[in-house]
Amino acid sequence: SVLADKEMDVVIWTRNESQRDEINQLHHNDRFLPGVTLSPNLTATTDMQEAMNGAEAVVIVAPSAAVREVARQLRPYWTEDMLVVHATKGFEIESLKRISTVISEELGCDEGRIVVLSGPSHAEEVVKRCPTTVVVAALDESQAIRAQDLFMNPYFRVYTNRDMVGVEVAGALKNIIALGAGMSDGLGFGDNAKAALLTRGLAEITRIGAEMGANPLTFAGLAGVGDLVVTATSRHSRNWRAGYMLGEGKKLDTVLSSMGMVVEGIRTTKVAHTISRKLNVQMPITQQLYQVLFEDLDPRTAVEALMGRDKKTEMELMSIETWETWHK
Ligand SMILES: NC(=O)c1ccc[n+]([C@@H]2O[C@H](COP(=O)([O-])OP(=O)(O)OC[C@H]3O[C@@H](n4cnc5c(N)ncnc54)[C@H](O)[C@@H]3O)[C@@H](O)[C@H]2O)c1
Numbered sequence: 498s499v500l501a502d503k504e505m506d507v508v509i510w511t512r513n514e515s516q517r518d519e520i521n522q523l524h525h526n527d528r529f530l531p532g533v534t535l536s537p538n539l540t541a542t543t544d545m546q547e548a549m550n551g552a553e554a555v556v557i558v559a560p561s562a563a564v565r566e567v568a569r570q571l572r573p574y575w576t577e578d579m580l581v582v583h584a585t586k587g588f589e590i591e592s593l594k595r596i597s598t599v600i601s602e603e604l605g606c607d608e609g610r611i612v613v614l615s616g617p618s619h620a621e622e623v624v625k626r627c628p629t630t631v632v633v634a635a636l637d638e639s640q641a642i643r644a645q646d647l648f649m650n651p652y653f654r655v656y657t658n659r660d661m662v663g664v665e666v667a668g669a670l671k672n673i674i675a676l677g678a679g680m681s682d683g684l685g686f687g688d689n690a691k692a693a694l695l696t697r698g699l700a701e702i703t704r705i706g707a708e709m710g711a712n713p714l715t716f717a718g719l720a721g722v723g724d725l726v727v728t729a730t731s732r733h734s735r736n737w738r739a740g741y742m743l744g745e746g747k748k749l750d751t752v753l754s755s756m757g758m759v760v761e762g763i764r765t766t767k768v769a770h771t772i773s774r775k776l777n778v779q780m781p782i783t784q785q786l787y788q789v790l791f792e793d794l795d796p797r798t799a800v801e802a803l804m805g806r807d808k809k810t811e812m813e814l815m816s817i818e819t820w821e822t823w824h825k
């Protein structure tokens with residue numbers, strides 16, 4: 498919709514024939530965006546070759562579980578001059594790889610060419626042209642600037658960032674904390690508890706992100722704190738909603754079948770749990786959430802475990818040397 502509003506011809510590729518017909522004939526996509534009339538510049542097809550024919554840019558927004566398969570289908574039609582942007586928030590669960598790595602492997606191109614678009618951007622609000630800010634990042638900065646120029650419009654403001662790893666990792670990990678925030682609300686805990694989860698959650702995703710090669714300051718930006726706030730507080734958030742139901746005592750299977758949409762934070766909790774063990778980095782909130790999701794731990798017991806941890810200092814996030822340098 499953002500691109501179609503700039504008078505570009507946008508072709509959506511879908512596997513679903515009825516969704517294709519609904520978009521082409523009625524300019525609606527009622528299951529995902531009820532009550533919205535889409536631009537006539539948006540058309541849909543189930544034929545990948547048709548979707549890619551003459552394209553200058555391709556935007557991949559499949560769920561993380563489907564990205565490799567979708568990128569593989571794109572490969573025969575992708576050409577070196579095409580801009581490739583992805584907006585998927587997660588990792589490949591089997592390999593623990595970032596999404597840009599998966600896409601570049603399937604397209605057979607340099608990872609530097611892949612751009613990630615992330616930040617606080619619920620589709621339900623973007624399609625209504627509510628002011629939204631996002632960030633694009635790529636190892637090759639010229640590709641990020643291409644994406645910035647492509648997407649920027651009066652209600653969609655795009656920043657660039659050179660920290661590709663940080664933007665991808667922050668966008669994926671915030672979903673874990675949003676699940677936790679939903680769970681806290683579902684348990685009936687108040688605003689203090691949610692603020693604590695967001696703050697200490699940001700501390701632990703920054704800590705692991707830095708170990709994975711991210712710039713810690715990226716977590717203070719749109720892909721980090723920006724998206725964390727929107728995902729942990731918005732009524733549109735699937736991750737928050739899933740967490741809320743878990744907090745109310747519903748089982749994971751029941752929650753997932755009632756959602757009918759991807760809840761990336763669940764797979765990402767598994768990935769982050771594995772990575773934190775490999776890198777020997779403490780992620781206490783992720784650890785408790787992992788046990789609630791996959792080991793049937795009662796959410797209340799998880800909160801008690803978090804509150805009862807050994808006493809700590811907040812200063813652990815920043816090395817004393819860095820702090821002393823700033824302090825001078
Ligand atoms: N919804 C948002 O506001 C939003 C915003 C930014 C980023 N994202 C990210 O975008 C990604 C997708 O989220 P979404 O909101 O579109 O999810 P969704 O569940 O609403 O829709 C996913 C779509 O992908 C299709 N799909 C699933 N497997 C597929 C496959 N193998 N091949 C082709 N199509 C397949 C589904 O049929 C469905 O139409 C996620 O990583 C999410 O975090 C979503």
Ligand SMILES: O=P(O)(O)OC[C@H](O)CO
Binds near residue numbers: 586727728737
């Ligand atoms: O609805 P969610 O929880 O998948 O969040 C969607 C986006 O990541 C918000 O920026």
